Structure formats: C-alpha cells, structure tokens
Amino acid sequence: xxxxxxxxxxxxxxxxxVAIILAYTRQRSxxxxxxxxxVGPPDSGKTAxxxxxxxxxxxxxxxxxxxxxxxxxxxxxxxxxxxxxxxxHPRIRDQFREHLNDARAIAFVVDASTVSRNxxxxxxxxxxxxHTLTLLPPSQTLPSLVILAHKYDLLNAxxxxxxxxxxxxxxxxxxxxxxxxxxxxxxxxxxxAVESLGAEDEKxxxxxxxxxxxxxTPFKFSEWEGGEILFLATSAHVSKPGTESEKYQDDGLxxxxxxLEEVI
Numbered sequence: 231x232x233x234x235x236x237x238x239x240x241x242x243x244x245x246x247x248v249a250i251i252l253a254y255t256r257q258r259s260x261x262x263x264x265x266x267x268x269v270g271p272p273d274s275g276k277t278a279x280x281x282x283x284x285x286x287x288x289x290x291x292x293x294x295x296x297x298x299x300x301x302x303x304x305x306x307x308x309x310x311x312x313x314x315x316x317x318x319h320p321r322i323r324d325q326f327r328e329h330l331n332d333a334r335a336i337a338f339v340v341d342a343s344t345v346s347r348n349x350x351x352x353x354x355x356x357x358x359x360x361h362t363l364t365l366l367p368p369s370q371t372l373p374s375l376v377i378l379a380h381k382y383d384l385l386n387a388x389x390x391x392x393x394x395x396x397x398x399x400x401x402x403x404x405x406x407x408x409x410x411x412x413x414x415x416x417x418x419x420x421x422x423a424v425e426s427l428g429a430e431d432e433k434x435x436x437x438x439x440x441x442x443x444x445x446x447t448p449f450k451f452s453e454w455e456g457g458e459i460l461f462l463a464t465s466a467h468v469s470k471p472g473t474e475s476e477k478y479q480d481d482g483l484x485x486x487x488x489x490l491e492e493v494i
Contacts, residue, residue: 263333263373264332265311265313265314265332265333265334266311266313266314266334267316267326267330267335267337268280268314268315268337269318269338269359270338270340270352270355270378271339271341271355274318274341275339275381275466276339277294279339279378279464279483279486280300280313280315281466282466282467283302283483283487284300284302284313294317295319296317297314297315297317297325298314298315299314304490304491304494311334311494316329318355323355323358326359330362330366333373335374335375335376335489336359337378337486338355338375339380340352340379341380342379342382342385342400342402342403343384345402345403345407349406349410352406352407353407353410353414354414356411357414357436357439358436360439360454361436361437362438363456364438364455365437372456374458374493375456375457375458375459376459376461376489377451377459378463378486379402379404379463379464380463380466381465382396382398382463382465383395384465385398395463396463396485399463400462404451407451408450408451411439411449412448438456439454440454441453441454460489464482464486465482466483
C-alpha cells in the first residue's frame with residue numbers, strides 16, 4: 231500500500247513538473263522573438279529605413295554611432311513590432327548579438343549602388359552574421375533573415391521598368407556577395423584565416439558558410455545550411471538638408487512591409 235502511494239505521488243509530481251516546464255516554455259516563447267533588427271554596413275540606409283517605417287516620411291539621416299529603436303505599427307494586420315537599428319561601424323556592429331534572443335526577424339541592408347566597389351567588406355560583415363546565427367543553440371528558432379538590395383532607385387538603369395530595376399538590384403547584390411563569400415570559404419578550406427574587421431581587428435576562423443548542395447560547388451544563399459534567406463529590393467526617400475520632410479506615395483519599402491506582415 232505504501233509503495234503504491236509513493237508511485238502515485240511520484241507520478242503526480244512528475245506530471246506537475248512537466249506541466250510547469252511547458253507553461254514556462256510557452257510563456258517565454260510569447261515574450262521573446264518580438265524585435266526586427268536592421269543590420270549592415272555604415273551608410274547602407276538602415277536609419278532611413280527605420281525613419282520611414284516609423285513616420286512614413288522622408289527624414290534627414292546621418293551615420294549612426296549608437297543603436298536606435300522604435301515601435302512600428304504594421305497597418306494591414308494591426309500588429310506592432312520593435313525595430314532596432316544597429317550601427318554598422320566595425321567596432322560596434324557586434325551589438326546585434328545583444329538583441330538576438332528577442333529577434334523575430336533580421337534584415338541585412340546592402341547599398342545596391344555601391345556593393346560592386348566594396349563587396350569584400352560587405353561580405354565580411356554578413357559572414358559574421360551568418361556565423362553567429364549558426365552558433366545559436368538548437369532549441370532557439372533562428373530569426374527570419376532577409377537581405378535588402380537597398381537604394382535600387384540610385385541604379386542607372388535607363389528606361390527600364392521598376393520591376394526590372396529591382397531585379398537588377400537583387401541580382402547584383404546576390405552575385406557579388408556569393409562570389410566574395412565563396413572566396414572567404416575557399417580561403418578557410420585552404421587553411422588561411424580570413425580577415426575580420428570586428429572589435430579586435432584580427433584574423434579569425436569563422437564558420438557559417440556551409441551549404442547543402444553537392445560538395446565542391448560554390449557558395450549559394452539558396453543552399454545555406456542555416457535555412458532560407460530571402461532577397462528584396464527597397465528604397466527610402468531621404469530629404470535633403472534644409473528641406474521639409476515629405477510623405478511619398480511611392481513606397482519603396484512595400485515589399486519589406488509585406489514580408490514583415492508574414493513573419494511577425
């Protein structure tokens with residue numbers, strides 16, 4: 231009789247413990263993953279994106295040296311999201327790691343009009359992002375990741391349609407980054423540490439570039455081991471000094487807003 235009672239009590243306590251753990255896990259899942267991180271090199275347009283998401287207006291921007299944060303209303307779904315603009319300076323850009331536990335989505339912003347000239351530096355930055363994401367524990371769901379081919383409106387595309395220009399921007403950013411990341415992966419496989427522009431400004435052996443494709447094939451974002459990476463083309467109208475901010479009917483962030491509606 232005593233043994234049966236002990237078994238019943240043990241079973242009850244075990245069931246109670248499981249229920250408490252499940253309730254705690256669900257509570258944490260509801261309270262986490264509520265932020266949208268804007269990361270990328272300096273002058274790529276992150277702060278302009280944040281300003282236009284917040285106000286819908288063109289505001290004068292400057293290179294940020296500190297993290298900016300604001301709550302944004304997603305009008306179609308009546309949801310809200312906290313947008314965090316992380317500075318792109320090499321000495322402080324790793325601050326994005328402090329917000330990973332609360333990140334539902336991440337946008338890596340690339341200036342499509344200049345990436346052909348500074349592709350190696352941009353690739354080094356996103357390599358750091360991919361490396362960090364692959365180090366997250368298996369129990370943590372990876373944030374949704376999008377690469378923004380930003381400032382597509384600055385591309386000299388002649389009389390091409392808007393659709394053609396956005397495709398041009400995406401293809402340019404994707405091809406440049408895939409080429410540069412493959413160089414970095416090849417250097418590492420050959421035993422050569424790749425250059426890091428982080429806080430210590432030293433060479434390091436970062437991972438995060440493995441793909442699911444056949445062995446020996448070049449790096450492709452579509453085959454990245456960490457999951458899906460989406461590409462979108464965006465633009466944000468920035469007012470010039472001495473002019474009033476203006477609200478634009480032509481919303482160059484509409485594709486980003488639609489994506490946020492889906493992942494938030």
